[in-house]
Amino acid sequence: MSTIGRTDARITIDDVASRAGVSIATVSRVVNGRYGVSAATASRVQRVIDEMGYESNLVARSMRSQETRIIAVLVCGIEPFSAELLKGAADELEHSGYSLMIFSGGRSGTAGWEQRYLSQVSGTFADGTILVAPTVVDVEASHPVVAVDPHLGVANLATVVAENYDGARAAVEHLVSLGHRHIGFVAGRADLESARRREAGYRDGLAAAGLEFDPRLIAVGEFQEEAAANAARTLLTLPDRPTAIFAANDESAIQVVRVAAELGLSVPEDLSVVGFDNIPESALVEPPITTVDQSIQSLGREAVRLLLQLLRDGEPATPEHRTLPTRLVVRKSTGSPRRL
Amino acid sequence: MSTIGRTDARITIDDVASRAGVSIATVSRVVNGRYGVSAATASRVQRVIDEMGYESNLVARSMRSQETRIIAVLVCGIEPFSAELLKGAADELEHSGYSLMIFSGGRSGTAGWEQRYLSQVSGTFADGTILVAPTVVDVEASHPVVAVDPHLGVANLATVVAENYDGARAAVEHLVSLGHRHIGFVAGRADLESARRREAGYRDGLAAAGLEFDPRLIAVGEFQEEAAANAARTLLTLPDRPTAIFAANDESAIQVVRVAAELGLSVPEDLSVVGFDNIPESALVEPPITTVDQSIQSLGREAVRLLLQLLRDGEPATPEHRTLPTRLVVRKSTGSPRRL
DNA sequence: CTTGCCTCCGAAAACGTTTTCTGTCACTGT
DNA sequence: ACAGTGACAGAAAACGTTTTCGGAGGCAAG
Numbered sequence: 001m002s003t004i005g006r007t008d009a010r011i012t013i014d015d016v017a018s019r020a021g022v023s024i025a026t027v028s029r030v031v032n033g034r035y036g037v038s039a040a041t042a043s044r045v046q047r048v049i050d051e052m053g054y055e056s057n058l059v060a061r062s063m064r065s066q067e068t069r070i071i072a073v074l075v076c077g078i079e080p081f082s083a084e085l086l087k088g089a090a091d092e093l094e095h096s097g098y099s100l101m102i103f104s105g106g107r108s109g110t111a112g113w114e115q116r117y118l119s120q121v122s123g124t125f126a127d128g129t130i131l132v133a134p135t136v137v138d139v140e141a142s143h144p145v146v147a148v149d150p151h152l153g154v155a156n157l158a159t160v161v162a163e164n165y166d167g168a169r170a171a172v173e174h175l176v177s178l179g180h181r182h183i184g185f186v187a188g189r190a191d192l193e194s195a196r197r198r199e200a201g202y203r204d205g206l207a208a209a210g211l212e213f214d215p216r217l218i219a220v221g222e223f224q225e226e227a228a229a230n231a232a233r234t235l236l237t238l239p240d241r242p243t244a245i246f247a248a249n250d251e252s253a254i255q256v257v258r259v260a261a262e263l264g265l266s267v268p269e270d271l272s273v274v275g276f277d278n279i280p281e282s283a284l285v286e287p288p289i290t291t292v293d294q295s296i297q298s299l300g301r302e303a304v305r306l307l308l309q310l311l312r313d314g315e316p317a318t319p320e321h322r323t324l325p326t327r328l329v330v331r332k333s334t335g336s337p338r339r340l
Numbered sequence: 341m342s343t344i345g346r347t348d349a350r351i352t353i354d355d356v357a358s359r360a361g362v363s364i365a366t367v368s369r370v371v372n373g374r375y376g377v378s379a380a381t382a383s384r385v386q387r388v389i390d391e392m393g394y395e396s397n398l399v400a401r402s403m404r405s406q407e408t409r410i411i412a413v414l415v416c417g418i419e420p421f422s423a424e425l426l427k428g429a430a431d432e433l434e435h436s437g438y439s440l441m442i443f444s445g446g447r448s449g450t451a452g453w454e455q456r457y458l459s460q461v462s463g464t465f466a467d468g469t470i471l472v473a474p475t476v477v478d479v480e481a482s483h484p485v486v487a488v489d490p491h492l493g494v495a496n497l498a499t500v501v502a503e504n505y506d507g508a509r510a511a512v513e514h515l516v517s518l519g520h521r522h523i524g525f526v527a528g529r530a531d532l533e534s535a536r537r538r539e540a541g542y543r544d545g546l547a548a549a550g551l552e553f554d555p556r557l558i559a560v561g562e563f564q565e566e567a568a569a570n571a572a573r574t575l576l577t578l579p580d581r582p583t584a585i586f587a588a589n590d591e592s593a594i595q596v597v598r599v600a601a602e603l604g605l606s607v608p609e610d611l612s613v614v615g616f617d618n619i620p621e622s623a624l625v626e627p628p629i630t631t632v633d634q635s636i637q638s639l640g641r642e643a644v645r646l647l648l649q650l651l652r653d654g655e656p657a658t659p660e661h662r663t664l665p666t667r668l669v670v671r672k673s674t675g676s677p678r679r680l
Numbered sequence: 681c682t683t684g685c686c687t688c689c690g691a692a693a694a695c696g697t698t699t700t701c702t703g704t705c706a707c708t709g710t
Numbered sequence: 711a712c713a714g715t716g717a718c719a720g721a722a723a724a725c726g727t728t729t730t731c732g733g734a735g736g737c738a739a740g
Binding site for chain 2: 697
Binding site for chain 1: 350393395397398399400402403408410417418423426427430431434439440441442443444459460461463464465482594620621624625626627
C-alpha cells in the first residue's frame with residue numbers, strides 16, 4: 001500500500017528549537033554544520049530534526065543570504081535546439097548545488113520579453129541567467145548573464161558561441177569538393193550573430209572556390225519551419241535550380257528535404273542538402289542529413305560553466321566570449337551532382 | 341552600440357519610499373494596486389518607481405505571502421518524452437502568472453531523489469509539483485503534487501495518465517487485422533503503471549483475437565535504448581521469430597527498427613513495428629513508425645491544469661485521476677506479413 | 681583570588697516585503 | 711460649534727532564516 005500523502009503544517013526552526021530546548025541560533029548552526037555547538041547538543045538537535053522531518057525554508061534562507069542557488073534559463077520556446085541545450089545545462093548543473101529554472105517566453109510573447117523577465121528575476125529569484133538566442137540587444141540585469149547564440153551587436157555580455165563561420169565554410173567546401181557549382185543558401189534569423197556568420201562562411205566558401213555569388217540563390221528561412229519551406233520552394237523552382245542547398249540550421253534543412261520530395265526531387269541524387277546544428281532529428285530523417293555539428297549540449301554545458309565561474313569569481317571588467325568548435329558530419333543527404 | 345550591462349545595487353522599497361517622501365507601506369500599495377492611496381500620491385510614487393527602475397524582490401514577497409508562484413517539474417532527465425511534456429506544461433502556464441522550475445534528477449541519481457527534492461522544495465520554493473514518471477511510490481510533500489504517468493500503486497495522489505490499455509489493444513488489433521498471428525512485445529519499465537497497462541492491453545488484445553499468449557514473445561526493454569535493443573535482438577533471433585513487434589514506447593520501437601535493419605530484415609516487409617507515445621522522432625525515422633499517440637503535450641497541459649485547480653480550490657479528500665484518450669496513428673512501419 | 685582566554689549558547693538584528701492597526705485631517709450634517 | 715464619518719497614510723508586526731555580538735561558565739596561568 002502506498003503512503004503517498006500530504007503533511008500539512010510546515011515545521012519551522014522555532015518548532016525544532018523549542019522541542020529540543022535550545023535557541024533557534026543553535027538549530028541553525030546544526031543545520032548548516034557551523035562550529036560553536038557541543039557534540040552532545042548537536043546530536044540531540046539533529047535527532048529532533050530527523051524526528052520532526054524539519055527542512056529549512058529556502059525562501060527565508062535566500063532572503064537572508066541574498067542568494068537563491070537558482071540559475072534561470074530564458075528560452076523562446078521548447079524546440080529541439082533549446083531542449084538539447086537544456087539537457088547540457090542540466091547535466092552540468094547536476095552536482096553544483098544549483099537548480100535550473102526555465103522561463104519560456106512563448107512565441108506569442110512580444111519582443112523584449114527577456115528584459116521584462118530579467119528585470120523581475122535578476123537579483124531576486126535567480127543568481128544568474130542564461131539567455132538563449134535573445135531577440136533583443138539591450139539587456140540590463142543585476143546579476144551575471146551569459147548569452148548563448150547571442151544577438152548581433154551584443155558586446156557587453158559574456159557569450160558562448162559555436163564556430164559558425166568555420167562550420168559554414170566546411171559545409172560549402174564539402175559541397176564544392178563533391179563537384180557542386182550551383183549552391184543555394186537558406187539563411188537564418190537576420191538578427192542573430194550565428195546566422196550572419198554562417199552566411200559569411202557561405203559567401204567566403206564560394207569565393208574561395210572561385211564561384212560567383214548569386215543573390216538569387218539565397219533565401220531567408222528565419223530558422224522557422226514555415227519560412228524555411230517557403231525559402232526552399234523559392235530556390236527549387238528557379239529556372240536553373242541549385243544542385244545543392246546549404247541550410248543555416250537543421251530544421252530548415254529538414255524542410256528543404258521535405259519540399260524537394262514534394263517537387264519530385266530525390267536527395268541526394270537530384271539535390272544535395274547540408275544542415276547546421278546536428279540536432280538528433282537530423283540523423284533520424286530519411287535520408288540522414290549531412291550537417292555541421294555544433295554540439296548543442298556542449299554549448300549548454302559551457303554556458304553553465306562560464307556562469308558558475310562568474311558567480312564564483314565575480315565578473316571581469318570585459319566580458320568573456322567563448323567559442324566552441326564545429327565539425328562536419330557527413331551523412332546521406334549529400335553526393336555528387338547528377339550532371340556535371 | 342549595445343547597452344547591455346549590469347546595474348549593481350538593487351533598489352529596495354525603502355529607496356523608493358524615501359525618494360518619494362512616503363512610507364514603504366504606501367509604495368507597496370501602489371506597486372500592488374491596493375486601495376487607500378490618493379491619485380496624486382499614487383502617480384507621484386509611480387513616477388519615482390519608473391525613474392529608479394524599481395522591481396519588488398520576489399523572494400521577500402514570497403516570504404511574506406507564503407507563495408512563490410513557481411511550479412516545480414521533477415523529471416528524470418531531459419529526453420524526448422519529458423521535453424514534449426515540458427513544452428505542453430510551459431504552454432499552459434504561459435499567462436497564468438506561474439513560472440516553471442525544472443529539476444532534473446539525472447540518471448546517476450539514486451532512486452528516491454524525488455523525495456529528497458520534494459521535501460526540500462515543497463512548501464518552500466514551489467507552490468506545487470508535477471512529478472514525471474516517478475521511480476518511487478512513497479512521496480510526501482507539503483504542497484499539491486500531480487503525478488504524470490505514475491508509479492504502480494500510487495493511490496493517494498492526483499494523477500494524469502493516458503488510456504494506455506485501450507491504446508495497446510488498438511495497436512494489437514491493428515496488427516491482427518493486417519494478418520499477423522505471431523506478435524512480439526517489447527515491455528517497458530516494470531514499475532510504471534503505464535507499462536503494465538500496455539502489457540495488459542497486449543495480452544488481452546491477443547486473447548480477443550483468439551491468439552495464444554507465448555511468454556517467449558515478450559522481452560523487457562525498460563523504456564531505454566540499450567535494453568530495448570537487446571530485447572529486440574532476443575525476439576528477432578528466435579527460431580520462429582515474430583512477424584510483428586509492438587514496442588511499449590517509441591524509443592524502443594526505433595531500436596527495434598534499427599536492430600531489424602542490422603539483421604537484414606526490412607520494415608514493414610519482413611517485420612511490422614508499432615510504437616507508443618508518438619514522440620516527434622517517430623514520424624521522422626525511416627520508415628515512419630506506426631504508433632499510439634498519447635499527445636504528450638496534452639498530458640503536460642492537463643497536469644498543469646489540474647495542479648492550478650488544486651492550488652486554486654484546495655485539495656479534495658480523494659485525489660483526482662484524469663485519463664486522456666489515445667489514438668492509433670498508422671504510418672509506414674506496419675503491413676501484412678509476407679507469408680501467411 | 682584575580683585575570684584572561686576559550687567554549688558554548690542565546691538575544692537580537694537584519695534581509696525586503698505585505699498587511700493590520702492606528703491616527704490625522706478634512707468634511708458633512710445637525 | 712461639535713460629533714461623526716471617510717479617506718488617506720504611517721508605524722509596526724510578521725514571514726523564517728543566518729549571523730553578529732555578547733554573556734556565562736569553566737579552566738589555566740599568574
